[in-house]
Amino acid sequence: MEQTVSLLDAIAPSPGEPGREMLDPATGELVGVSPMHGIAELEAAVAAAKAAQPGWAAAGHEARSAALLAAADAVEAHAEELARILSREQGKPLNGPNARFEVGACAAWLRSAATTPLEPETLVDDGTTKAVLHYRPIGIVGAIGPWNWPMMITVWQIAPALRMGNAAIVKPSNYTPLSVLALIRVVNQALPEGVLHVLAGDREVGAAITTHPAIGKVMFTGSTPTGKAIIRSSADTVKRLTLELGGNDAGIVLPDADPAAIAEGLFWGAFINTGQTCAALKRLYVHADIYDQVCEALTAYAANVPMGVGLEEQNVLGPLQNKAQYQIVADLVEAAKASGARILLGGNPQEDQPGYFYPTTLVADIDNENPLVAEEQFGPALPIVKYTDLDQAIQWANALEVGLGASVWSTDPDKAREVAARLQAGTVWINAHGVVDPRIPFGGAKQSGYGLEFGAEGLKHLAQPQIING
Numbered sequence: 029m030e031q032t033v034s035l036l037d038a039i040a041p042s043p044g045e046p047g048r049e050m051l052d053p054a055t056g057e058l059v060g061v062s063p064m065h066g067i068a069e070l071e072a073a074v075a076a077a078k079a080a081q082p083g084w085a086a087a088g089h090e091a092r093s094a095a096l097l098a099a100a101d102a103v104e105a106h107a108e109e110l111a112r113i114l115s116r117e118q119g120k121p122l123n124g125p126n127a128r129f130e131v132g133a134c135a136a137w138l139r140s141a142a143t144t145p146l147e148p149e150t151l152v153d154d155g156t157t158k159a160v161l162h163y164r165p166i167g168i169v170g171a172i173g174p175w176n177w178p179m180m181i182t183v184w185q186i187a188p189a190l191r192m193g194n195a196a197i198v199k200p201s202n203y204t205p206l207s208v209l210a211l212i213r214v215v216n217q218a219l220p221e222g223v224l225h226v227l228a229g230d231r232e233v234g235a236a237i238t239t240h241p242a243i244g245k246v247m248f249t250g251s252t253p254t255g256k257a258i259i260r261s262s263a264d265t266v267k268r269l270t271l272e273l274g275g276n277d278a279g280i281v282l283p284d285a286d287p288a289a290i291a292e293g294l295f296w297g298a299f300i301n302t303g304q305t306c307a308a309l310k311r312l313y314v315h316a317d318i319y320d321q322v323c324e325a326l327t328a329y330a331a332n333v334p335m336g337v338g339l340e341e342q343n344v345l346g347p348l349q350n351k352a353q354y355q356i357v358a359d360l361v362e363a364a365k366a367s368g369a370r371i372l373l374g375g376n377p378q379e380d381q382p383g384y385f386y387p388t389t390l391v392a393d394i395d396n397e398n399p400l401v402a403e404e405q406f407g408p409a410l411p412i413v414k415y416t417d418l419d420q421a422i423q424w425a426n427a428l429e430v431g432l433g434a435s436v437w438s439t440d441p442d443k444a445r446e447v448a449a450r451l452q453a454g455t456v457w458i459n460a461h462g463v464v465d466p467r468i469p470f471g472g473a474k475q476s477g478y479g480l481e482f483g484a485e486g487l488k489h490l491a492q493p494q495i496i497n498g
Contacts, residue, residue, distance in 0.1 A: 080222030275432030297461025
C-alpha cells in the first residue's frame with residue numbers, strides 16, 4: 029500500500045470517523061486530516077502492547093537492534109515525503125537545519141540506539157561475592173512529544189525504549205500529529221505488530237497515559253508547568269520519568285572572542301528552527317569591550333538569512349508554528365521596545381501577510397530584568413545584554429529556575445572551560461550552542477527536567493536496573 033497511497037492518505041481517518049483538519053502555519057492551507065483518538069483507543073493500544081512486549085523483550089538485543097536498523101532504512105526510503113509533511117504541518121523549511129535535517133536525524137538516532145553497546149556490568153567479583161548489574165525492560169513506555177521537533181524528539185523517546193525491550197505508546201502534540209503519525213507508520217514497517225502505537229488524542233489521552241497502571245515509564249518533552257503536572261499525576265503509580273522541560277539558555281561572550289568568527293554560530297544557536305528549540309540560545313551576554321562589534325557582526329549575518337514558506341527551497345527560516353506562540357514573541361518584543369531597548373533588526377511583523385511569520389529580531393541595550401530576557405520567548409527574537417563584570421554575567425546566567433543548556437564563546441579554551449564549569453546547566457557548549465549528538469547524554473538541570481537521553485546512559489534510563497548478587 030505504501031507504494032501507491034500517500035502517507036497522508038494512509039493515516040487519515042476512515043469515512044465517518046472523527047478528524048481534525050491541520051493547516052499549514054505558513055499559508056493557512058489544508059495539509060491533511062488527523063484522526064482523533066480517545067480513551068478507548070488508548071486502552072486497545074495498551075492491551076496490544078502488553079500482549080506484544082514479552083515476545084519483543086525475549087527477542088534479545090541483536091534482533092531488536094536489527095529491527096531498529098531496518099526502521100532507519102525505512103525512514104530514509106520515505107525521507108522526502110516525510111520531510112514535506114513536516115514542513116507543511118510544522119512550518120519549518122525543507123532546507124537548512126530543518127525538515128530534511130530532522131528526518132535524517134530520525135534515521136541517525138535509530139541507528140545509534142541500535143548500535144550503542146550496553147553489556148551487563150560486574151560490580152564485585154572477589155571470590156566470595158559476585159554482583160552483576162543488568163538492565164531489564166520496564167514494560168510499556170508512554171512517549172508524549174512536542175510540536176517543535178515532532179519527528180526527531182519522538183525518535184529520541186521511542187528508539188531507546190524499543191532497543192531495551194519495551195513496547196511504546198506515542199502521543200504527539202495536537203499541533204503536529206500528522207508528522208508523527210506518518211513517521212510511526214513508516215517505522216512500524218520494520219517492527220512486530222503491537223510493539224509501537226501512536227494516538228493522536230487530546231489532553232485527556234496524554235493525562236491518561238500518565239496515570240495508566242500498565243504504563244511503567246513516561247517520557248515527556250515540553251513546558252515545565254506540564255512536566256510538573258505529569259510528576260503529580262504519575263505519583264500514584266510511581267512511574268519512572270524522563271522529563272526534558274523548558275529552558276532559557278544563556279550564552280556568555282568573553283572579551284577575547286572574535287565577533288566575526290562567532291556570528292554564524294551565535295545566529296544558528298539562537299535561530300535554529302526559527303528559535304523554536306528548547307535548547308536554543310535565548311539570551312546573550314556580551315562583554316562591553318566587544319559588544320558593538322558582536323551586535324554588528326550578528327546583525328550583518330542575520331539580515332541575509334531568508335525566511336518564508338518552507339516548501340520554497342531557498343528559505344531556511346519559517347513561521348512560528350501556531351498563533352499562540354506568535355503572540356508570545358510579539359508581546360515580548362513590544363514590551364522590550366516600550367522599555368527603550370534598541371532594535372537592531374526586525375521587530376516589525378507584517379500583519380497583513382498570511383502565516384505566523386515573525387521577522388528575525390535582534391534586541392540590544394536591554395536590561396537583564398526585561399521580560400524578553402527573563403522569560404523564554406521560544407521564537408526568532410534574541411536579546412543581547414551588555415556586561416562588564418564576568419562574575420555578574422555568570423550570576424545573571426544562573427539566576428533563573430531553568431538550566432537546560434548554556435554556552436561560552438572565547439578564543440581561550442581553558443578560560444572558556446573555567447566559565448562553563450560555573451554555569452548551572454545540563455550541557456554547556458563552547459563556541460557553539462544547542463549541538464546534540466546521539467552518543468553524548470543530554471538532560472536538564474534545575475526545573476528544566478531530569479533523566480538523561482542519548483548514548484548508553486540514555487538506554488539505561490529506559491530500563492529497570494537489576495542486580496544479581498550471588
